Amino acid sequence: MPTSPAVPDTMPPPRSWYKRNEIAVTPWLFLAPAILFFAFYVIWPIYQSIVISFYDWDGLGEARFIGMENYVELMDDSAFEVSLWNNLKWLLFYLLAIPGGLFIALFLNQTVTGIRIYKSLFFFPFVLSQVVVGLVFSWFYLPNEGLLNGVLGLVGLGPVNVLGDPTMATYGIIAAGLWPQTAYCMILYLTGLNAVDPEQIEAGRLDNAKGWKMLWYIIIPQLKPATFIAFVVTIIGALRSFDLISIMTNGGPFGQTRVLSFYMFEKALSEYGFRMGYGAAIAVVLFLIMLIFIAYFLWSMWSEERGR
Amino acid sequence: MRFTTRSMLMALAGSTMLAGAAAAELSGELKIFLDTSNPAPRATMEKMIADFGALHPDLEISTTVIDREAYKTQIRNFLTADSPDVATWYAANRMTPYVNAGLFEDVSDLWAEPEIAENLASTKGAMTIDGKQWGVPYTYYQWGIYYRKDIYEELGLSEPATFDEMKSNCQVIIDSGRACYTIGSKFLWTAGGWFDYLNMRTNGFDFHMALAAGEVTWTDDRVRATFANWRELIDMGAYVENHQNYSWQEALPFMANGEAAAYLMGNFAVAPLREAGLDDDKLDFYQFPAINPDVELAEDAPTDTFHIPANATNKEAAREFLRYVVSADVQTEINNGANLGQLPVNASASVDDDKFLNEGFAMLSSNSPGGVAQFFDRDYPAEMAAEAMQGLQEFMVFPDNLDDILNRLDKVQARVYK
Numbered sequence: 001m002p003t004s005p006a007v008p009d010t011m012p013p014p015r016s017w018y019k020r021n022e023i024a025v026t027p028w029l030f031l032a033p034a035i036l037f038f039a040f041y042v043i044w045p046i047y048q049s050i051v052i053s054f055y056d057w058d059g060l061g062e063a064r065f066i067g068m069e070n071y072v073e074l075m076d077d078s079a080f081e082v083s084l085w086n087n088l089k090w091l092l093f094y095l096l097a098i099p100g101g102l103f104i105a106l107f108l109n110q111t112v113t114g115i116r117i118y119k120s121l122f123f124f125p126f127v128l129s130q131v132v133v134g135l136v137f138s139w140f141y142l143p144n145e146g147l148l149n150g151v152l153g154l155v156g157l158g159p160v161n162v163l164g165d166p167t168m169a170t171y172g173i174i175a176a177g178l179w180p181q182t183a184y185c186m187i188l189y190l191t192g193l194n195a196v197d198p199e200q201i202e203a204g205r206l207d208n209a210k211g212w213k214m215l216w217y218i219i220i221p222q223l224k225p226a227t228f229i230a231f232v233v234t235i236i237g238a239l240r241s242f243d244l245i246s247i248m249t250n251g252g253p254f255g256q257t258r259v260l261s262f263y264m265f266e267k268a269l270s271e272y273g274f275r276m277g278y279g280a281a282i283a284v285v286l287f288l289i290m291l292i293f294i295a296y297f298l299w300s301m302w303s304e305e306r307g308r
Numbered sequence: 309m310r311f312t313t314r315s316m317l318m319a320l321a322g323s324t325m326l327a328g329a330a331a332a333e334l335s336g337e338l339k340i341f342l343d344t345s346n347p348a349p350r351a352t353m354e355k356m357i358a359d360f361g362a363l364h365p366d367l368e369i370s371t372t373v374i375d376r377e378a379y380k381t382q383i384r385n386f387l388t389a390d391s392p393d394v395a396t397w398y399a400a401n402r403m404t405p406y407v408n409a410g411l412f413e414d415v416s417d418l419w420a421e422p423e424i425a426e427n428l429a430s431t432k433g434a435m436t437i438d439g440k441q442w443g444v445p446y447t448y449y450q451w452g453i454y455y456r457k458d459i460y461e462e463l464g465l466s467e468p469a470t471f472d473e474m475k476s477n478c479q480v481i482i483d484s485g486r487a488c489y490t491i492g493s494k495f496l497w498t499a500g501g502w503f504d505y506l507n508m509r510t511n512g513f514d515f516h517m518a519l520a521a522g523e524v525t526w527t528d529d530r531v532r533a534t535f536a537n538w539r540e541l542i543d544m545g546a547y548v549e550n551h552q553n554y555s556w557q558e559a560l561p562f563m564a565n566g567e568a569a570a571y572l573m574g575n576f577a578v579a580p581l582r583e584a585g586l587d588d589d590k591l592d593f594y595q596f597p598a599i600n601p602d603v604e605l606a607e608d609a610p611t612d613t614f615h616i617p618a619n620a621t622n623k624e625a626a627r628e629f630l631r632y633v634v635s636a637d638v639q640t641e642i643n644n645g646a647n648l649g650q651l652p653v654n655a656s657a658s659v660d661d662d663k664f665l666n667e668g669f670a671m672l673s674s675n676s677p678g679g680v681a682q683f684f685d686r687d688y689p690a691e692m693a694a695e696a697m698q699g700l701q702e703f704m705v706f707p708d709n710l711d712d713i714l715n716r717l718d719k720v721q722a723r724v725y726k
Contacts, residue, residue, distance in 0.1 A: 060409035073723075078716070145552040164553045164705075250494060253552040254702040271380050272685070272694035274405070302555060 010041040028226060044289065046297065053280035059268075063277070070281035073224035079255050079283065083263040086170050089287070090259060093174045098230050102187025102223070106215075108186070109193045119190075134247030137176035138163065163249050166256035173244050173257060181237055192226030193219075206210035228300070235293050239286070259285040334678050335366040336595035338625045339701060340390040343379035351649035360632050367625055387411040391619035393626040394449035396446075399434035399521075399611040400682040401689055403442055406615075412442045413616035413623060418630060427654045428634060434682055435612050444630045447643055449650040450668030451501060451608040451683075454577055455570035456563065467594040471509070471537065474597045478546050481569045488546040490568035492554030494630070494706060496697035500684030501572055504608050504621050505596045507534045512603035515540040520687045522725030526696075528716040532710075537599060539707050552705055572596070572611065575650060593667050595675060606678030607671065609641060610686060611653065695720040 053070055057063035074080050108119050125133065140147050144162040152160065158233060162172035164186065204218040220227075242261045242267075245251060250267060251258045258266070260282055268279025341568060345355045350373055361369045369427040372392070374382055386392065396405055405615035406412045418424055419432065419441040425716060429712075431445045460466070460477075463484055468474040493499045508516045511530045518524050519531065541547070548562050556582065562568040564584035571577060581591055614633055616626045632638060644660035651659060651669055659669045672680060685693040701711040 007363055039710070056673075057504075058405060058409075060388065060405060060411065139516065143553060161550050161553065164550045214527070252494060252496070253705065266694075269381060272690040274384070 024061075043162050049280045049283045049287070053284050054276055055277045058274045059275040059276045060274075070278050073278070074281055074285070079263060080260075083260045083282075084256045084285075086257065086259045089170055090174055090177075090238040090241050091235065093171070094177065094241075095231075097178050097181035097185045097234050098227065099179065100182040102189050102220075103189075104186045104191035104229075105193060106219075107191065108216075122183060122186060122244075124181060124183070125180040126187060129154075129178060130177075130180070130243040131247050133180055134244045135177055137172070137244075138165065138248050141172055154244060158168075164253055166253050169249055169253060169257045173248050176248065177237075177241060184233060184237075188226045188230045191221060191264070192223040196222050207288060219254060232287050232297055239290055240295075260289075316411075317503050323706040325396045327690075333626045334364045334365075334370065336368065336622050336630055338367050338369045338394070338619075338623065338629065339368065340371045340391040340624050340629070341379075341386065341395040342373045342419075343376045343396045345375045347375055349648055352642050356633070356638060356642050359638075360629060363632075364625070364628070387617050387619070388559040391617040391621075393616065393622045394629055395531060395615050395617055397443065397613055398682075398686055399424055399431065399443075399445060399613050400686045402439060402682075402686045403613070403615070404689070407437045407442050411618050413590070413618050413620065415443060415616060415627070416440045416670065417631065418627060421631075424631070424712050427636065427656050430655065430680070431611055435551045435613065443613040443614050445611040446633050446639070446650050447611045447650045448611040448653055449575040451505075451572070451574050451596075451610075452668070452671065452674055453570050453594050453596055454563075454581065454664075455594065456566065456586070456590060458590045459566060459569045460592075461482075467592075468597045470597050470601075471599040474539065475544070477543065478544060481546055487548040487562065488541075488570060490548045490559045490562040490571050490656075491551045491704075493701045494553060494555050494558075495702050496694075497683075497685050498556050498559075499700035499704055500697045502538065502576075502704075503534070503696075504681060504684050505572065506538050506599070507531070507683065508606045508678065508681065509596060509599035509603065510534045510537055511600070512612045513606035513681065516681065517679075517687065518607070520690075522689075522721055524712045526721060528682045533706075535710055535714075536604040536657075536705065538703070539710075542704060543708050547704065552701060575664055575668055579649060588609065588663050593664050595671050604678035606675055607676040607680050608683050608696055609651075609672055609680045610683040615629030688726055692717075692720060692724045 052063075054065060054067055055063040056066045056069070104122060108115060108122060128136075139145075141162040143149060143159055143164060148162070149159045152158070162170070163169050168268050200218055200222070201214070204214055209218060240261060241259055242265070245257055245259060249257045251262050264279045264282040264286065267275050267282060268283075273279070313478075329429065340357060342350070342353050344350050354371060355371075357369060357371050361367060372398040383395065383397065385405075387395070388411065393535065397406070403412060419428070419435075424427045431440065431448070435441045435443055435445065449707065459481070463480050465480060468477050470703070479486045491498050491502070504516070507519070510533055515524065515530060519526070519528075524531070548568050548665070550561065551559065555576075556573065558582055560577070561572070561584070563571050564581065564586060571581075578591070595605065595607075614630055616623055620626055634654055636652075636654045636656040639657035640660075642648055643650050643652040645665070646664045648659075649660075649662070649665070651665060651672070659665050681687055688696065696717055699717055702709055703713055
């Protein structure tokens with residue numbers, strides 16, 4: 001009797017679990033480090049902030065659970081209200097950086113001799129540290145010695161104390177922030193303009209499109225990806241505003257230039273602060289506001305993907 | 309020079325050997341954290357520590373100097389996690405959070421030693437919480453009004469002793485086209501100094517401390533009286549304009565240029581004013597004048613301190629270091645004009661022969677019967693101080709907002725002291 005089977009043994013040797021599930025598992029293996037870091041450095045701190053916001057804690061002693069008290073106090077806190085309004089002003093006026101950046105980019109996209117020099121000059125504010133920008137603008141705004149009042153004096157306008165006036169100070173800081181932010185948007189648009197299709201422009205010319213119409217119907221639609229990125233970074237930049245405020249006014253005069261992130265720092269970590277729970281509650285509110293925008297960004301990216 | 313330092317050290321070795329044999333056997337590691345980050349105080353401290361090390365050759369001393377502002381936030385981390393054996397900090401309410409959290413060592417035993425008990429009696433109150441002492445002071449300095457002597461002479465003015473004189477002087481100065489006082493209130497605490505003095509002169513030291521302890525409301529009529537006095541100065545235009553834009557250093561040039569005649573400040577302002585060219589013929593000092601003749605004069609004199617963290621490992625060496633720091637000779641040495649340029653805390657120490665130190669020492673030791681306060685942001689709980697100083701700044705710019713400010717402070721007070 002032959003011991004070998006009639007048909008040759010085609011059964012492959014048993015494969016390992018990984019080999020059998022390779023296609024499904026490998027992407028997750030590559031994603032694992034990112035997911036771990038995201039969970040550890042993003043999700044976990046967010047969870048912790050939310051938990052701490054229910055406590056009364058000075059960061060040293062025992063934390064005492066007080067439920068929603070921090071949030072109740074927030075609703076009645078005039079400084080919080082001021083910060084919230086200021087955040088709104090930042091959001092609104094910071095968006096001016098987008099059209100500003102676009103027009104400077106269009107201007108710099110001309111072919112003129114020496115345009116490279118102008119270009120690099122316009123890049124300049126973007127490279128500067130926010131702290132330096134803040135210092136430069138504080139000097140610019142100085143009530144007696146500042147350049148702004150020097151110029152205003154030439155045309156016969158009275159001296160203004162931009163950073164010392166509670167009604168003007170926030171706008172003064174936003175204007176300072178717009179300088180580097182506009183440069184940032186300009187860079188984005190310059191890159192976008194490189195990708196504009198010359199054939200479409202040609203076609204537009206044949207159909208008699210010129211000037212504004214050319215810009216509005218031919219150029220701007222093609223810059224949509226750049227506009228989207230500019231919008232994202234500007235919104236996030238506005239919500240994160242901190243360094244300029246800290247350098248230029250330190251939240252003053254009388255706390256009128258605080259925004260949520262600065263107020264959170266003051267309450268939780270500054271020299272006279274250390275109300276961790278209250279600071280965390282402010283952080284949670286700021287997070288919720290950001291969440292609106294994050295959700296919008298994710299949704300628009302997702303619908304973009306689906307549209308293809 | 310070297311020789312004298314040495315002989316002083318030898319003398320010291322004799323005098324501080326009260327603990328005798330035990331002190332000689334100090335060994336192991338001693339970690340010291342300092343916030344004296346400015347060049348002159350830093351050098352002073354490093355030299356003092358080196359001298360202490362020379363007395364205890366077996367002791368391995370490591371010193372870490374942290375930027376003064378950064379220190380204020382880092383102290384919370386290093387007291388809990390990686391604790392040094394000795395750390396600098398400030399007296400009064402500023403040490404409360406760390407005392408309450410059990411992070412500072414109780415050093416009442418040091419204060420029970422006769423040498424310290426007798427010589428440091430004046431600052432014992434500022435170091436005491438719950439009937440125990442939590443550190444030792446190493447320096448303090450007076451506050452008061454530094455003024456341009458030459459401008460006063462030009463206008464025929466003399467140092468005022470009463471509030472009325474202060475105001476009439478001020479009117480003359482304003483009429484000459486200058487501001488009476490410079491101040492930079494961007495970082496708020498300078499306004500706290502003005503409130504300290506106006507309130508202590510209007511209502512007295514005890515009332516001021518009762519307000520700090522939350523026993524009196526801010527809307528109290530007596531507090532309003534203080535603000536009414538302040539308002540007289542504000543309304544007559546006594547202060548430089550736009551002071552909310554400047555830090556205290558940025559407000560110095562007004563005085564150096566002669567645009568303002570005086571500055572209510574701590575003694576640390578003398579050094580930069582001298583550097584700006586105001587020598588002793590141009591710069592002088594007077595005590596903040598009396599307002600209410602019925603209250604005794606009281607002064608602000610912030611005290612800087614050394615503490616032993618509760619988690620320190622070499623507490624024996626740390627205690628010996630604290631004894632060394634407060635001893636009369638070391639106090640004389642580190643506080644002299646070439647070093648810290650401030651006042652020694654030890655009553656047996658001698659004050660360096662400097663015009664302002666002498667005046668300040670005389671004022672604090674014989675002309676402040678009401679008492680000696682630390683400073684607004686050290687006497688008042690941190691949170692109250694932060695809110696209040698912001699209100700004070702607002703009041704200085706918009707005095708009409710007073711009611712609003714006081715109501716707000718009442719609300720904060722109700723929460724902070726509960």
